[in-house]
Amino acid sequence: MKHEQLTTLAAIVSTGTFRGAADALNKSQSAVSHAIRLLEDEIGFALFSRSAYRPTLTREGEVFFREASHVLHQMRELKGTAARLRASEEPELSVAITNTLPLSRFLDAIADVGRQFPATHIRLTTESMGGPVARLMAGDADIAIATLDGVVLGDVEAHPLTEISIRPVAHPALAKELGDGVASLAEMQGRIQVVVAGTGGPPFEQSRDVLPGGRRWTVSDFQAKKQVILAGLGWGGLPDHLTEDDRKASRLVAINVEGYPPRHATLHAIRRREAAVGRVGNALWSRLQLAAKSN
Numbered sequence: 378m379k380h381e382q383l384t385t386l387a388a389i390v391s392t393g394t395f396r397g398a399a400d401a402l403n404k405s406q407s408a409v410s411h412a413i414r415l416l417e418d419e420i421g422f423a424l425f426s427r428s429a430y431r432p433t434l435t436r437e438g439e440v441f442f443r444e445a446s447h448v449l450h451q452m453r454e455l456k457g458t459a460a461r462l463r464a465s466e467e468p469e470l471s472v473a474i475t476n477t478l479p480l481s482r483f484l485d486a487i488a489d490v491g492r493q494f495p496a497t498h499i500r501l502t503t504e505s506m507g508g509p510v511a512r513l514m515a516g517d518a519d520i521a522i523a524t525l526d527g528v529v530l531g532d533v534e535a536h537p538l539t540e541i542s543i544r545p546v547a548h549p550a551l552a553k554e555l556g557d558g559v560a561s562l563a564e565m566q567g568r569i570q571v572v573v574a575g576t577g578g579p580p581f582e583q584s585r586d587v588l589p590g591g592r593r594w595t596v597s598d599f600q601a602k603k604q605v606i607l608a609g610l611g612w613g614g615l616p617d618h619l620t621e622d623d624r625k626a627s628r629l630v631a632i633n634v635e636g637y638p639p640r641h642a643t644l645h646a647i648r649r650r651e652a653a654v655g656r657v658g659n660a661l662w663s664r665l666q667l668a669a670k671s672n
Contacts, residue, residue, distance in 0.1 A: 394432065
């Protein structure tokens, strides 16, 4: 019984097909089938019923897969422990941050690590929607700060950092036209909704809160989105920490839109379980958690 066989089993269950598992593992379908056949020969019973269009676990297969999942989880933990034990001070640390993060709350933590390890180049990239997770899973970032939307939890370690709220806002003139009630979707379809383009690519694309069938402008980041809305050219959802002063000064007004209530989300520090982690990455990981507790 080999780790590769258990990984293949998990991929078939996750994707629902042998072809999907082959694509996920970057193997041929025949190699996937062969690995499962060898495993079934060794354990003495069938893992999958192949009578239906999609392979389904047999009764024995369900029990076996449940235990195999525990083993795979323990293997990921063990690999992570090994990576931390052999960690060295890395020349560069890449952190991918969602542009909804109130960065000022965590700058001290990042600065402390920068002072502790002055030889390490800390690279911060701000991303939209699924961008931070896409960078992390592609190996282009050591740590991501984002929501857990679209994340396979077994592949990552995650710790909550902060809560954010995003609510629809508009220029006072537009808010006055809409009135104090709830603006219907039909009414809002004639108004320009300003949205931020995702940077995660198709596998990590997120397009929540986009009005179906409405007029739309797309911008690259939340600062540009805010400027367009402040100019009275459209409406859209913005994080509360970006609009607090403008709402207090009545430069922006929260609006009520049918089906678009204020949305609350938890941002997490996320890292891949099996990735090699250096001393600087471990230091920042710990420091971010401390910062989260003090905020």
